[in-house]
Each structure stands twice: as structure tokens, then as C-alpha cells.
Amino acid sequence: MQFPREELFAPGHRGCAGCGAAIVARLLLKAAGKDTIISNATGCLEVMTTPYPETAWRVPWIHTAFENAAATASGVEAAVKALKRKRGKYKDKKINVIAIGGDGGTADIGFQSLSGAMERGHDMLYVMYDNEAYMNTGIQRSSSTPFLAATTTSPAGSKIRGEDRPKKDVAMIMAAHGIPYVATACISYPEDFIRKVKKALSIEGPKFIQVLQPCTTGWGYPPEKTIEIGRLAVETGVFPLYEIENGEFRITYKPAKRKPVREYLKMQKRYRHLTDEDIERIQKYIDEKCKLLGL
Amino acid sequence: MCEVKVITGTSAAAEAAKLADVDVVAAYPITPQTTCVEKLAEFVANGELDAEYIKVESEHSAMSACIGAAATGARTFTATSSQGLALMHEMLFIASGMRLPIVMMVANRALSAPINIWNDQQDSISQRDTGWIQIYVEDNQETLDSVIQAYKIAENEDVLLPVMVCLDGFILTHTVEPVTIPKAERVREFLGVYEPKHAYLDPDRPITQGPVGVPDCYMETRKQVEEAMERAKKVIKDVNEEFAEWFKRKYGNGLVEAYNLDNADTVLVAMGSICGTIKYVIDELKKEGKEVGLLRIRTFRPFPKEDVKEFLKDANNIAVLDKNISLGFNKGALGIEMASILKNKKVCNYIVGLGGRDIRIDDIKAIIDHVEKAEDDETLWVGLKE
Numbered sequence: 001m002q003f004p005r006e007e008l009f010a011p012g013h014r015g016c017a018g019c020g021a022a023i024v025a026r027l028l029l030k031a032a033g034k035d036t037i038i039s040n041a042t043g044c045l046e047v048m049t050t051p052y053p054e055t056a057w058r059v060p061w062i063h064t065a066f067e068n069a070a071a072t073a074s075g076v077e078a079a080v081k082a083l084k085r086k087r088g089k090y091k092d093k094k095i096n097v098i099a100i101g102g103d104g105g106t107a108d109i110g111f112q113s114l115s116g117a118m119e120r121g122h123d124m125l126y127v128m129y130d131n132e133a134y135m136n137t138g139i140q141r142s143s144s145t146p147f148l149a150a151t152t153t154s155p156a157g158s159k160i161r162g163e164d165r166p167k168k169d170v171a172m173i174m175a176a177h178g179i180p181y182v183a184t185a186c187i188s189y190p191e192d193f194i195r196k197v198k199k200a201l202s203i204e205g206p207k208f209i210q211v212l213q214p215c216t217t218g219w220g221y222p223p224e225k226t227i228e229i230g231r232l233a234v235e236t237g238v239f240p241l242y243e244i245e246n247g248e249f250r251i252t253y254k255p256a257k258r259k260p261v262r263e264y265l266k267m268q269k270r271y272r273h274l275t276d277e278d279i280e281r282i283q284k285y286i287d288e289k290c291k292l293l294g295l
Numbered sequence: 296m297c298e299v300k301v302i303t304g305t306s307a308a309a310e311a312a313k314l315a316d317v318d319v320v321a322a323y324p325i326t327p328q329t330t331c332v333e334k335l336a337e338f339v340a341n342g343e344l345d346a347e348y349i350k351v352e353s354e355h356s357a358m359s360a361c362i363g364a365a366a367t368g369a370r371t372f373t374a375t376s377s378q379g380l381a382l383m384h385e386m387l388f389i390a391s392g393m394r395l396p397i398v399m400m401v402a403n404r405a406l407s408a409p410i411n412i413w414n415d416q417q418d419s420i421s422q423r424d425t426g427w428i429q430i431y432v433e434d435n436q437e438t439l440d441s442v443i444q445a446y447k448i449a450e451n452e453d454v455l456l457p458v459m460v461c462l463d464g465f466i467l468t469h470t471v472e473p474v475t476i477p478k479a480e481r482v483r484e485f486l487g488v489y490e491p492k493h494a495y496l497d498p499d500r501p502i503t504q505g506p507v508g509v510p511d512c513y514m515e516t517r518k519q520v521e522e523a524m525e526r527a528k529k530v531i532k533d534v535n536e537e538f539a540e541w542f543k544r545k546y547g548n549g550l551v552e553a554y555n556l557d558n559a560d561t562v563l564v565a566m567g568s569i570c571g572t573i574k575y576v577i578d579e580l581k582k583e584g585k586e587v588g589l590l591r592i593r594t595f596r597p598f599p600k601e602d603v604k605e606f607l608k609d610a611n612n613i614a615v616l617d618k619n620i621s622l623g624f625n626k627g628a629l630g631i632e633m634a635s636i637l638k639n640k641k642v643c644n645y646i647v648g649l650g651g652r653d654i655r656i657d658d659i660k661a662i663i664d665h666v667e668k669a670e671d672d673e674t675l676w677v678g679l680k681e
Contacts, residue, residue: 075363116352
């Protein structure tokens with residue numbers, strides 16, 4: 001696949017070394033192109049890219065609050081439609097309206113706004129960049145934090161073994177909205193992610209992509225391992241890659257042989273407290289999930 | 296030719312949004328506002344209004360969608376009340392901070408708990424510090440006229456602030472009155488097509504809106520909103536005059552309305568529909584040879600400090616009526632503002648009509664009696680049960 005050379009996500013942002021969210025934004029804009037308006041929820045991505053008067057965005061971009069990237073994008077989409085119809089603005093253009101938010105701003109506080117926007121059928125793509133905790137505020141647990149991962153609000157102690165609930169399956173909940181396109185992706189598979197964004201933007205109506213982006217700070221690994229860890233999440237079946245197009249489910253990457261979950265877990269500080277028994281529990285849970293998806 | 300329709304306050308607001316040819320409406324129902332967004336839905340369904348109508352899932356999203364739409368360069372409208380306005384609170388600061396000329400009708404209603412759907416002004420008063428211009432109207436005609444004026448004010452480049460037009464729940468929202476409806480072409484000519492010259496989202500001219508305001512710049516943005524509020528005073532007055540030239544109706548000087556103030560030693564100060572009742576009482580007393588005045592505050596934000604001082608310079612007994620209460624201070628918002636401006640005068644504050652409690656003619660007369668006899672500033676809750 002030929003990636004466009006043009007960088008619409010400018011270098012010089014303030015993300016951590018090895019930041020997966022920056023890779024999400026960069027690939028997303030390469031796929032979407034310049035006729036794009038971004039509505040960004042409060043979070044790492046928003047904070048690290050726009051300390052006034054600097055900006056890393058070479059496309060029109062708006063941030064309003066934490067829980068409403070989808071609702072704000074609804075207004076943008078409606079305005080583009082109205083201005084096209086009533087005043088002939090952008091008449092020869094297809095404008096991509098894209099909302100983007102982290103797992104907290106999507107699965108938790110932004111969930112109502114997301115569900116509303118998807119249910120209303122706005123022509124927009126929502127991208128959830130999933131780093132599995134509130135990284136911007138210092139690594140607190142979100143509903144997208146996986147089972148037994150340690151965060152600052154789900155610490156591993158002598159009585160509790162880290163996060164005590166399984167990861168909320170937002171992509172499947174979005175699929176239940178009956179929208180035309182839902183996919184999962186991971187920054188370690190850029191071609192797959194770009195293909196999915198392009199496909200999503202070619203479809204009219206609401207679309208949702210959940211993209212896994214390892215977080216060096218929150219997960220506890222050296223910055224140069226971001227891509228490797230993301231790949232392991234997929235190779236172990238912890239984060240399966242699939243798409244659901246008009247209700248049709250399809251695995252888009254099938255590992256030849258799934259690697260043991262242990263390989264993925266042992267590289268990250270958030271799992272360093274796990275015993276062999278804990279790892280076995282996680283393996284069993286992942287096996288069951290993969291079986292269900294046909295992996 | 297104008298048309299006269301006998302309509303409710305919420306219909307008047309909807310008619311005005313239609314006349315303003317709004318591009319985007321974000322709507323969520325709440326009593327007693329709902330009839331406004333129902334009317335707008337009807338207009339859109341019948342092709343009378345060419346707008347995108349977003350049926351949002353909450354008031355928070357209503358305001359978020361309005362912000363998104365206004366930031367994209369569309370003329371936007373929404374309406375809410377009470378808990379809905381409270382739910383929008385966070386987004387109200389963002390709308391004004393981003394300098395977006397959104398117009399919103401607020402059907403004034405009490406806040407929970409206990410839940411109460413009836414009228415007082417606690418909801419919009421509680422949004423006092425959000426950077427929104429607030430206009431309080433007296434009747435349905437003023438509702439229609441004020442929504443039209445609101446776009447002219449909000450979109451003025453010296454202002455660029457959102458405006459809420461507040462009307463008393465049920466008292467105006469559900470009462471029919473004859474309302475003169477100007478011709479659409481005239482209103483469109485008066486307002487002009489909305490072409491924002493300031494920043495908006497456009498792929499041909501990419502800009503970043505709503506970035507991180509570091510300590511080095513945040514205070515300046517607040518100061519700019521404050522300065523725009525100050526400039527809005529003149530713009531509101533000018534728009535009121537201009538509107539009068541075009542449509543032959545005006546509301547005081549736009550900021551305040553003086554009624555029988557010239558020879559009055561006793562003056563009532565109030566906002567909203569209660570001013571109609573007060574004017575009636577004033578007329579009755581005048582027949583008996585007694586001069587009492589009213590200063591109706593039309594814009595609570597920006598607060599017309601200079602006009603208040605000027606109009607009340609000769610009054611000695613000042614009775615401020617508040618349909619809200621700042622709990623822990625035992626005064627209403629208007630009472631607090633007046634006390635801060637009129638330092639050497641006797642200013643009594645009357646808490647009235649909370650949660651739809653009737654304010655009768657006798658109550659107004661009792662307030663006048665009380666303020667005239669009071670020796671110093673006092674706060675009184677009027678109409679409380681024993």
C-alpha cells in the first residue's frame with residue numbers, strides 16, 4: 001500500500017516518546033486527507049497537540065469538552081449539510097467529519113453522546129483511540145481497562161489483583177446500533193487501519209473504529225516497543241482485528257498460530273504483579289473470546 | 296403587511312427562529328420549553344424552514360451540537376429550561392469562550408429538588424457567570440422581537456457572544472397573546488445573511504478551535520469576553536433603536552425600561568413577566584394620586600450598571616423583586632447587584648414567586664407599603680405560608 005507523503009498531523013507535538021495516540025492521528029489523517037474536519041474530545045491527544053498558540057493539526061479541528069466529541073461533530077456535520085444546501089458552500093466537496101476520543105471520552109463519559117450520534121445516523125466516523133485507561137490524568141482505570149491490569153485507581157494490592165472487571169466491548173456495542181460500519185484496528189498494522197478508515201469514509205452514515213494504541217507511560221514499557229506490543233496484542237488474540245460491514249462480521253487478520261498471552265503481558269509493568277494462576281485466568285478468558293470470534 | 300397571530304411565547308420564539316432563517320436547530324424536549332422545538336420540527340417537516348434539525352439525546356449534546364454547528368459557520372438555535380439548562384452549564388462557558396453567536400430560548404422554570412415544573416428564574420440566573428448575554432422579556436411579542444434582535448446582537452463583530460432570551464415558564468410559554476409577525480423578507484434584510492468573518496471550520500483554511508489555553512493566555516481570553524460584554528451594551532441599545540425603525544417596536548433603551556419613574560420616590564426593580572403586573576398596579580395607584588415607578592431590567596448580562604444608577608438617582612425607596620434566591624446569602628441575584636451599585640440608598644429585596652407561587656396584585660401593593668415604611672435594607676420572602 002502506498003501511504004500519502006503529505007503529513008497533515010504535523011511533527012512537533014508534545015506527545016511522549018513512543019506515543020501511540022500520535023500514530024493514530026497521523027495515520028488517520030493520511031487516510032482521510034485534507035477535506036476533513038476533526039472533533040476531538042478532551043484527553044491526551046487534544047492536550048499534546050494544541051498548547052496555544054501551537055497546533056499539530058493541518059486540518060480544521062475543534063475541541064469543546066470531554067464527553068461530547070460525537071455531539072459536537074453532529075453539529076459540524078449538520079452545518080456542513082445546511083451550508084451546502086442553502087448557500088452552495090463546499091458544493092463540489094466531500095467533507096469527512098471525524099470525531100476522535102480516548103477510551104474514557106468514548107466508553108465512559110462520552111458514551112451517551114456517542115450512542116446518540118450513531119443512532120441519529122449522522123454521516124461521520126468516530127475513532128476511539130484505546131489506550132485502556134485515563135492516561136491524560138495519570139493512568140486511572142476506565143471501563144476499557146482490561147481484567148487484572150493495574151492502574152492508579154485499580155492498583156494491585158494484597159487483597160485485590162488490579163482491575164476486577166473485564167474490558168467493556170465498545171465495538172460490539174456500536175455494532176448493536178446497526179450502523180453500516182464498525183471495525184477494530186491497531187497502530188501496529190497501519191495498512192489495515194488505513195484501509196479501514198478509507199473504507200469507512202467511503203460509506204455514508206455513522207461509522208465506528210476502535211483502534212488499540214499501546215501507551216508507553218500507562219502500560220510501562222520502553223518507548224521503542226510500542227509497535228511490538230501492539231502486534232503482540234493482536235498475535236495473542238487479546239485484541240482481535242475485525243470489521244462488521246452492514247452486519248457482516250469478518251476477521252481481517254488471523255494469526256497463523258495464536259501466541260501465548262504471557263508473552264504480551266510480561267512486557268508491561270501494569271501486569272507485573274500477575275501470578276501464573278492470574279495469567280492462566282486471562283489466557284482462558286482470551287481463548288473463550290477468540291473461539292467466539294472464530295480466531 | 297404584517298400578520299397578527301394569537302400564539303404562545305414558545306411559538307413566538309419558534310416563529311422568530313424561522314424568520315431568522317436558522318441553519319441548524321438542536322432540540323431536546325423539556326417542559327415548559329417543548330412546544331418551541333415541536334413548532335420548529337413542524338416548520339422543518341412542512342418545508343417552511345430549511346434547517347438541519349438534530350434530535351439530540353440530551354441538552355448537553357444540544358449545546359455541544361450548536362457549538363459544532365456555529366463553529367462551522369451556521370446560524371444556530373436551541374431552546375431549553377430548568378434542569379436542561381443546568382445540564383448545559385459546562386457547555387455554556389465553552390460557547391461564550393469560543394465566541395459563538397448561538398441564540399437560545401430559555402423557558403424559565405424552577406430547579407429541583409423538589410422537582411417543580413413551574414416558573415421562577417433560578418435556572419437562567421444560575422448561568423449568570425457563563426459569558427452569555429441574558430435578555431428577560433415581558434410578553435410574547437417581546438419574545439419574538441428579542442430572538443430576532445438576539446441574532447443581530449450576537450453576530451455583531453464587536454460582540455460575538457451567545458445570547459439567551461428568557462421568558463417566564465407557563466406565564467408566557469403557555470399563554471396566548473396577539474403577536475405581530477413581521478414579513479420574513481424584512482427580517483432577513485434586517486439581519487442579513489450570516490457570513491462569519493471570524494474563525495470557522497473550513498478545510499480550505501484549516502484552523503484550530505478550542506485549543507489548550509495555557510496560563511500564559513487564559514486570562515486574556517476571559518478579559519476579551521468581559522470587554523465584549525461591555526461593548527454589547529451599546530450594540531443592544533443600537534439594535535433596539537434600529538429594530539424600532541424597521542418594525543415600530545422598542546423595549547426601553549434595550550437594556551432597561553423605565554415606567555413612570557419621573558416623579559416616583561418609590562421604585563420597583565424587576566425582570567420578566569411580573570413587570571406587566573407591576574405596571575398595572577402602578578397605573579391603579581396613579582389614579583389614586585400616588586406615584587410609584589418601575590425599572591425593568593431587560594438585560595441581566597451585561598448588567599446595565601450605568602443606567603440603573605442614572606434612572607434610580609432620585610428614588611429613595613427601592614424594592615427589588617427576585618424570582619430566584621442565592622442560598623446562604625438570603626438575597627436574590629438582582630437584590631445583590633442593586634445593593635452593590637446603590638450603596639447609599641435603601642434597597643429592600645423581595646423573594647417572590649419561587650416554583651410558580653402566585654404573585655398577586657395585593658402582594659405588589661404590600662411590597663410598596665413595606666419598602667416605604669422600612670428603615671433600612673431588608674430581605675423579605677413574599678407569599679410564604681405560615
